């Protein structure tokens with residue numbers, strides 16, 4: 128008889144059900160260590176393809192590969208146990224056809240153990256979103272400023288600041304909702320449009336640079352920790368970890384150069400040889416009770 132262990136992690140339907148109930152909290156995570164730290168506090172964590180820029184120093188997310196996403200996704204799933212893990216589909220791995228998207232998304236889910244994938248695009252990706260969700264792959268959509276299209280957009284540009292852009296973006300939101308996405312990221316979007324979209328669709332909107340009118344928020348972890356050299360206007364730095372790391376490293380370098388580290392507290396001495404002597408009798412309490 129097969130046994131189904133209870134699902135302890137947040138699932139895509141759990142996230143969807145939060146709309147209108149409580150704000151959805153999320154952050155990016157790229158490795159096991161930080162995934163473990165943020166796990167108790169977030170509803171989902173995103174292994175975003177922003178890892179290409181943040182972790183690998185790439186100029187954009189365009190060069191990120193499926194293998195990179197799988198490697199970081201696997202580490203994040205290993206390091207966490209409670210939050211839903213969503214893994215980004217990188218540029219070139221899903222746009223060509225719903226079938227190719229399914230093959231690559233299934234590989235991501237099998238090899239990482241994540242609970243959902245995210246892909247960029249609105250109306251143009253609706254057929255693929257429907258195809259994936261009908262075949263067991265929960266999809267988070269991503270509209271507005273879509274970094275994988277940076278070369279078409281001519282830069283990272285905030286969307287919806289002119290009324291003329293609204294109709295297409297509202298159409299994108301409606302299309303991904305109807306196609307079966309369980310949530311949609313609104314990135315770099317004027318507040319008034321983000322509010323209108325959030326009120327008009329059934330699935331939760333997750334904002335990044337799209338105001339508090341969204342149903343939830345996401346930030347790149349390194350940005351909100353104060354680890355990134357430059358951050359956009361919409362980021363609030365909740366910590367100054369970059370400065371803390373630099374201070375600790377400078378202190379370490381100074382101590383090594385001054386031979387102030389390591390001290391006796393940090394070194395291993397030789398093992399002491401045991402002295403030979405007459406073995407002591409075992410105490411009554413430690414003696415084994417004879418078995419019959």
Ligand code: KIV
Pocket residue numbers: 155173174175176177178215269312314335345347
């Ligand atoms: O890759 C990423 O980090 C993202 C977030 C900005 C939503 O897609």
